[in-house]
Amino acid sequence: MLIVGAGFAGLGMAIRLKKAGIEDFVILERGDRVGGTWRDNTYPGAACDIPSNLYSFSFAPNPNWSRSYSESAEILDYIEYLVAAFGLKQHIRFNHNVSGLEFDEKQGLWTARLDGGGTVRARSAVMAQGPLSNASLPDIEGVAAFRGKKIHSARWDHDYDFTGKRVAVIGTGASGIQIVPELVDRVARLKVFQRTPAWVIPRPDFHTPGWNKALFRAVPASQKALREALFWTHETMAMAVIWNSPLTRLAEGLARRHLHRQVRDDWMRRQLTPDFRIGCKRVLVSNDYYPALQKDNAQLITWPIARLSENGIRTADGVEHELDCVVFATGFDVPKSGTPFPVRGRGGRELGAEWAGGAQAYKSINVAGYPNLFFLFGPNSGPGHNSALVYMEAQLDYALRGVQRLMDDNLKLLDVKPAVQARHNKQLQKRLARTNWNSGCKSWYLTEDGFNATMFPGFATQYRAQMATFEDGDYERVALKA
Numbered sequence: 001m002l003i004v005g006a007g008f009a010g011l012g013m014a015i016r017l018k019k020a021g022i023e024d025f026v027i028l029e030r031g032d033r034v035g036g037t038w039r040d041n042t043y044p045g046a047a048c049d050i051p052s053n054l055y056s057f058s059f060a061p062n063p064n065w066s067r068s069y070s071e072s073a074e075i076l077d078y079i080e081y082l083v084a085a086f087g088l089k090q091h092i093r094f095n096h097n098v099s100g101l102e103f104d105e106k107q108g109l110w111t112a113r114l115d116g117g118g119t120v121r122a123r124s125a126v127m128a129q130g131p132l133s134n135a136s137l138p139d140i141e142g143v144a145a146f147r148g149k150k151i152h153s154a155r156w157d158h159d160y161d162f163t164g165k166r167v168a169v170i171g172t173g174a175s176g177i178q179i180v181p182e183l184v185d186r187v188a189r190l191k192v193f194q195r196t197p198a199w200v201i202p203r204p205d206f207h208t209p210g211w212n213k214a215l216f217r218a219v220p221a222s223q224k225a226l227r228e229a230l231f232w233t234h235e236t237m238a239m240a241v242i243w244n245s246p247l248t249r250l251a252e253g254l255a256r257r258h259l260h261r262q263v264r265d266d267w268m269r270r271q272l273t274p275d276f277r278i279g280c281k282r283v284l285v286s287n288d289y290y291p292a293l294q295k296d297n298a299q300l301i302t303w304p305i306a307r308l309s310e311n312g313i314r315t316a317d318g319v320e321h322e323l324d325c326v327v328f329a330t331g332f333d334v335p336k337s338g339t340p341f342p343v344r345g346r347g348g349r350e351l352g353a354e355w356a357g358g359a360q361a362y363k364s365i366n367v368a369g370y371p372n373l374f375f376l377f378g379p380n381s382g383p384g385h386n387s388a389l390v391y392m393e394a395q396l397d398y399a400l401r402g403v404q405r406l407m408d409d410n411l412k413l414l415d416v417k418p419a420v421q422a423r424h425n426k427q428l429q430k431r432l433a434r435t436n437w438n439s440g441c442k443s444w445y446l447t448e449d450g451f452n453a454t455m456f457p458g459f460a461t462q463y464r465a466q467m468a469t470f471e472d473g474d475y476e477r478v479a480l481k482a
């Protein structure tokens with residue numbers, strides 16, 4: 001088997017394979033370090049907005065988390081611990097950037113082409129390259145012309161000295177609101193360019209006391225119980241975030257109260273109040289973003305950006321903002337085709353072309369015409385309210401079952417039936433139409449035409465249930481000739 005990507009997903013797959021006694025696999029990683037998104041996002045303040053006890057593998061609990069919401073470096077340490085603890089290093093090929101995948105139907109083999117030549121062939125393949133792995137500079141006029149420092153949140157320059165600088169942060173999503181409080185005290189002036197305000201709720205973040213870690217080490221069941229409690233708390237939040245319900249209004253009330261408590265100025269309150277339903281975009285958690293915006297050297301700018309110039313940013317009201325540095329917290333380039341490189345399946349069909357109108361898969365993991373290929377965090381696997389790793393574990397189990405079928409039944413190919421996939425997607429899209437994500441805001445969850453190929457319209461428990469059964473009848477099976 002070949003696995004593309006050594007982030008949580010690719011490494012999780014490797015652990016599952018090893019636990020099942022399968023050692024014949026290789027992980028192709030384009031970088032020189034494991035960790036995926038947690039290797040790339042090292043900006044000051046980078047942290048997960050899901051509690052660590054839930055944002056970690058249930059089969060590898062960490063009793064030593066230093067706080068409820070871990071920072072990026074601690075998550076990266078955990079990922080590196082996984083590599084060591086499960087003996088994954090020997091399977092990883094660093095600096096191996098896959099530039100294409102091709103299926104040979106006669107032999108039932110996938111070939112990965114590598115940048116700079118070279119190929120890897122395997123019976124099955126796992127796409128674990130992550131949905132948000134390509135940092136994107138926005139398509140704003142003049143970005144190239146700006147002569148000052150440009151930094152993207154996911155490509156941080158730790159050598160740049162912010163002291164005394166006039167700095168802009170463009171973008172107020174999950175990354176932007178974590179960067180602003182960290183930068184504000186280091187710079188001379190901080191201008192925050194907001195296009196759309198997001199809903200922000202309080203962040204119940206605490207240091208883990210020593211006795212608590214000791215308890216987790218001595219009585220692992222206590223940590224398991226905490227994880228369960230966190231899981232069900234987040235499950236309940238689905239009713240506020242995914243669907244429009246009385247809980248949605250309750251959550252909006254909580255966010256409004258948070259805003260009113262932290263921000264006194266009426267103008268600023270109005271600018272920071274979203275005009276869409278909570279959950280439509282990712283709900284943000286922060287205690288220090290609003291206070292940072294109100295510091296004397298900070299300014300919230302809501303005029304649209306007209307262009308960047310050599311010296312700064314010009315806004316639509318005609319004001320020139322002179323700057324030394326622009327931080328782009330503008331998110332990621334979610335590939336329109338759904339894959340970062342061409343993927344050719346049976347009969348030379350190409351996935352990017354098939355997904356041009358919006359990606360679809362069966363149970364988010366298999367795609368008809370692309371046998372023996374498993375997508376981790378594929379179409380409609382995104383959680384809006386719960387830990388991505390809960391969803392990931394369900395995917396890993398499912399992919400393992402597929403791989404075991406191929407091996408145990410001596411199959412050349414296992415390909416989901418097109419009709420099964422079509423029926424599944426018809427139901428998904430019907431359910432998605434009734435969700436908050438499709439209630440009128442713009443987000444990276446949707447294509448420009450408003451097609452939601454990203455999120456799973458249900459509870460994590462429903463997603464788990466969907467992934468818990470592997471129906472052989474859903475697949476075309478072709479045996480290898482003896």
Ligand code: NA7
Binds near residue numbers: 140153442
């Ligand atoms: P996001 O969530 O995609 O946020 C990007 C932010 O940048 C958002 O506020 C955008 O405004 C803003 N943006 C993007 N392009 C522009 C332009 N051209 N002009 C002005 N503002 C712009 O990325 P993050 O890195 O914060 O978070 C990504 C995910 O990581 C997040 O969903 C979590 O799962 C963790 P907009 O709202 O589009 O008007």
